[in-house]
Amino acid sequence: MAEKIDKKKDLKITPGEAVGVMAAHSLGEPGTQMTMRTFHLPGVVEIVPTGLPRMIEIVDAKKIPKKPIVTIYLDKKHSKDEKKVKEVARSIEEVLLNEVASFVENFSKKQIFIRLKKDALDQMKLDMSEVKKRIQEEISKDVDMKHQRDKVLISGKKMPLRMLRKLTNKLKALHVSGVKGISKAVVTQDKDGEWLIMAGGWNLEDVLARAEVDPKRCYTNNIMHVYDLFGVEAARNAIVKELESVMSTQKADVDIRHIRLLADAMTADGEIVSVGRHGLSGRKPSVLARAAFEETVKHIINAAIHGEEDKLAGVTENILIGQPVPLGSGLVKLTMKAPKK
Amino acid sequence: MAKKNVIETKEVTVYLNGKLVGKHADGEEFVKNMLAKRRAGEINHEINLEFHRKVHEVYVNTDSGRSRRPVIVVENGKSRFTNEVKEKLKANELEWADLVRTGVVEYLDPGEEDTLSYVAMTEKDITPEHTHLEIDNAGILSAVTSQLPLQEYNSSPRITMACSMTKQAIGIYAANYNMRFDTRAYVMYYPQMPLVYTRHQRTLHADRRLRGANLVVAIASYRGFNMEDGVVISKAAVDRGVLRAVALRTYETEERRYPGGQRDKFEIPAPTVNGYREEAAYKYLDEDGLIVPGVAVKGREVLVGKTSPPRFLEEVSAFGIAEEKKRESSITLKSEEEGVVDSVMLTQSPSGNKLVKVRIREIKKPENGDKVASRHGQKGVIGLLVPQENMPFTESGITPDLIINAHAIPSRMTVGHMLEMVGGKAACLTGERMDGTAFEPNKEEDIKETLKNHGFQSTGHEVLYDGVTGRRIEAEIFTGVIYYQKLNHLVSNKLHARSRGPVQLLTHQPTEGRVREGGLRFGEMERDCLIGYGASMLLKERLMDESDRTVELVCQECGSVAYHDFMKNKNVCPVCDSVNFAEIEMSYAFKLLLEEIKALGVFPRLISSDKTEY
Incomplete structure (x- = not known):
């Protein structure tokens, strides 16, 4: 029993251990390997960017990842039923008017002629009158709209030509059905035989509104969206999860604690902060440390304007002026003065 | 010119050195006549044509800067380089200039090569469509590349490396080196002719500017001293003057x-x-x-x-x-x-x-750390000089001059290196140098035959005995003779260490580089390692005490850097009339930074607390 306790003690980080530098080293070293090895793997279809590009994406706290993906599970009642899952997948996929209709512009008559494709609409189980209604809602009142069966004729007599083209583009991108921003929904099976939907996009908010969807098991790799929807704690976990998956697909054996530390550092302020000039490094409390990193003059001038005082509590600033860094053996100080003889 | 005419009109526009000069009614005719005249010596042989049939344009180029190469002219499926010409050449009745003048050989520039020629590789390949015949298969090789023997057996990266390394080889760079006063030069003692040569070497007179020695080389391990591209060299060979410069x-x-x-x-x-x-x-x-x-x-x-x-x-x-x-x-x-x-x-x-x-x-003299290389991109650094008695030896008492490691071969696929070794060995036995010109027919069987006839194994393997223990080495060892070069990266020009020395004027930090007796930089990443380990005292020692430590007086009232006035023998603050000063230890680079901040118009103050003992 005593032995067990001791072991646990051993695992504790000692005071003054440079955990940040260790994490940076541990994540940075495989990073250099990744640049050389897998910018792109030949013959492998990349669903999501992996390796260094993805890692940079996460660390830079990009608003939208290059390939956003949303994973949707249905609740236990439906998830075993492939048909049902496929049906949901089809229904959440965003359909634009462009996909179910053909457009012809007549600039001399200032008309837009739209022909709805009946078979396409039927396939998606859409009602034609419903679509027409959507079109009606979209166009402004001074534009005239006539319709007959699958034909829609829009004429804007007073419109300049540019506005006509603008309207066409607007109509082409008209949301007809499905969830906004969700595309290319694919149904696959996981290890336990449960069916799930993988789709491009990230609009979890609307996806979760669906009755069949299991809200506890849905996920998107858009960390910023996770933050907007669920808050920092969730975002922190998303960062850990994403980084971990990058590292493990690269077969880089990085301790999860390093990743967690990075994620903690990025989310400690209650919002997601990138690593770099505009984020972590740019928010260091020490003027000297910031000036030593990038934009030296800017930081010094601003410090002068605000009358900042550098407490010399960090590593960089102490190296700069030539003092022992407050880390490891430099953390220990004598607090008692030896009496003078 | 037997190619099919694809233009409807025969009329072409003619350009001279890129400038339009006129039109000609029949392009094919014009080109044909021009070429005939050139070959007959009626117009200068440096004139080249370019015929762009699709756009009906003929370019006549006479300007400088085109890279041209010679090929044999073929007409009606027959090479102009006939047996008759061959005999006359042999009898010294003709020379190169005559061949060019009489149109046996002509120079093609890139334009003519692209649009008006169809070059056959060998005489056998010639069909009626061919217009030219390649003089030599190895004609595609450059001056440097053509000197590498047996290169068609090597992988291309190694050939590239071999090319750049032959240029670094020490040899006799000029016959009059003794009369010259070059700022820096190396001359090798008794350089040898390579046993495996290329024909181009003679053409380029490279056999008169030698740069290496034929060494007996064994591919084996020698007590770990030749791992990772190290080589072990025989002390006796060095003492006899091999690769000495x-x-x-x-x-x-x-x-x-x-x-x-x-x-x-x-x-x-x-x-x-x-x-x-x-x-x-x-x-x-x-x-x-x-x-x-x-x-x-x-x-x-x-x-x-x-x-x-x-x-x-x-x-x-x-x-x-x-x-x-x-x-x-x-x-x-x-x-x-x-x-x-x-x-x-x-x-x-x-x-x-x-x-x-x-x-x-x-x-x-060759010494530990000097770089040597064969002509196959197989470079190595001398790791040990071994007395002859400790080198492995054959039954007949031959010891290798050089031992390279077996790991240098498989992944690099320098088969040419292996072939040169046995080729050189065969050349030693017959007394006849071997032709190793690129793209020549395979000589492997001949080499094997020669070795066999002289009582050696046709594989090039030999039974060796350990020089130290005298025991027979269990594996048979691949041994041969191969040309090695000494490259001008000599340790004696690179070795450098410093404990104390000069510092820079501006920063008070140690100077950089061997010529300035400089220190070795303890860089950013090294710094990160010490931080990561928590060795903060060592870090301070490297970056402060052993670098640019200074002690400055700091005014305790206003926080600016003060100085001691030796004339009045008192400390002076340049800003206020303070009498209260503290001696603060800092890096000179920081003091410099303070000055620069002041130059920005910002006043930095140093606020000091009580002295802390470490």
Whole structure:
């Protein structure tokens, strides 16, 4: 029993251990390997960017990842039923008017002629009158709209030509059905035989509104969206999860604690902060440390304007002026003065 | 010209060196006539044509800067290089210029090659459509590349490396090296002709500018001293002078004239001269201030004694005459160098001044750390010199000169290296050098046959005995003779270490580089490692105590850096009238940063607390 306790003690980080530098080293070293090895793997279809590009994406706290993906599970009642899952997948996929209709512009008559494709609409189980209604809602009142069966004729007599083209583009991108921003929904099976939907996009908010969807098991790799929807704690976990998956697909054996530390550092302020000039490094409390990193003059001038005082509590600033860094053996100080003889 | 005509109209526009000069009614006819005239010697052979059939354009190019190459002319499926011509060439009745003049051979430029030619690789390949015949298969190779033997057996990256390394090989770079005063040069003692040669070497006279030695090489391990591209070399071979070179270096100086009629002077400086060294420093100099040939000199010793007029005109002295206080400006041997004064030359510079050139020679024996390479991109660094008695030996008592590691071969796929080894071995036995020109028919079987006939294994393997223990080495060892080059990366020119030394003026940090006796940089990443380990005292030692530590006075009232006024013997703050100062230890770079911040118009204050003991 005593032995067990001791072991646990051993695992504790000692005071003054440079955990940040260790994490940076541990994540940075495989990073250099990744640049050389897998910018792109030949013959492998990349669903999501992996390796260094993805890692940079996460660390830079990009608003939208290059390939956003949303994973949707249905609740236990439906998830075993492939048909049902496929049906949901089809229904959440965003359909634009462009996909179910053909457009012809007549600039001399200032008309837009739209022909709805009946078979396409039927396939998606859409009602034609419903679509027409959507079109009606979209166009402004001074534009005239006539319709007959699958034909829609829009004429804007007073419109300049540019506005006509603008309207066409607007109509082409008209949301007809499905969830906004969700595309290319694919149904696959996981290890336990449960069916799930993988789709491009990230609009979890609307996806979760669906009755069949299991809200506890849905996920998107858009960390910023996770933050907007669920808050920092969730975002922190998303960062850990994403980084971990990058590292493990690269077969880089990085301790999860390093990743967690990075994620903690990025989310400690209650919002997601990138690593770099505009984020972590740019928010260091020490003027000297910031000036030593990038934009030296800017930081010094601003410090002068605000009358900042550098407490010399960090590593960089102490190296700069030539003092022992407050880390490891430099953390220990004598607090008692030896009496003078 | 037998190609099908794809234009409807035959009319073409004709350009001369890119400028439109006119039209011709029949393009094919025009080109045909021009070529015939060129081959007949009626127009200059340097004129090339370009025929772009699709756009009906003919370019006539006569300008400079086109890279042209010679090929044999083929007409109606027959090579113009007939047996008759061949015989005449052999009998020395014809020479190259005649072949060009008579249109047997012509030079193609890229334009003509692209649009008007169809070159056959060998005489057998010729069909009626062919217009030219390649002179030599190896014609695609450059001057450097064509000197690499058996290269078609090697992987291309290794050939690239071999090319760049032959250019670094030490040999005899010029036949008159003894009369030249090159700033830096290496000359090899007794360089050998390669046993496996290429025909191009003779064409390029590379067999008169040799750069290596044929070494008996074994592919084996030698007690770990040849791992990771190390090589083990026989001490006996080195003592016999293999790969030995001499380094020549020339120092030069001039008696320069200055405005105002003053000039430098070669002499043994008088003790009154500014910057006079000690008397012993000038002991090798003759009366004329020049060093005597044959003297052994070491780093920083004076080669030429020289005095110069003072840099600034001095004030008129009390006697009314400007007193001439001369300055020492002798030429010394570079630090870290040594050698023997080879020759001293006194001559005149273009501007008519006295000019001295002193050439120093130093023998560079192969030593630990020197770089050697074969002609197959197989480079290595000497890791150990082994006395002959400790080298492995064959039954007949042959010991290899060099042992390279077996791991150098498989992943690099330098089969040419292996072939040259056995080829060289066969050449030793027959006394006939082997032709290793690229793309020549395979000679492997011949080599095997030769080795077999002389009582060796056809595989090139040999039974070796360990020189140390005398035991037979269990594995048979691949042994052969191959040409090795010594490359001009010699450790003696690179070895460098420092404990204390000069610092830079601006930052007070140690200087950089061997020539400045500099330190080895403890860089950013090394710094990160110490931080990561938590060795903060060591970090401070590296970055402060052993670098640019200074102690500055800091005013305790206003926080600015103060100084000690030695005239008044008191500390002075440049900003306030404080009497309260503290001695603060800091890096000089930080002090510099404070100055720079001040230059920005920002006033940095140093607020100090109580002294902390570490």
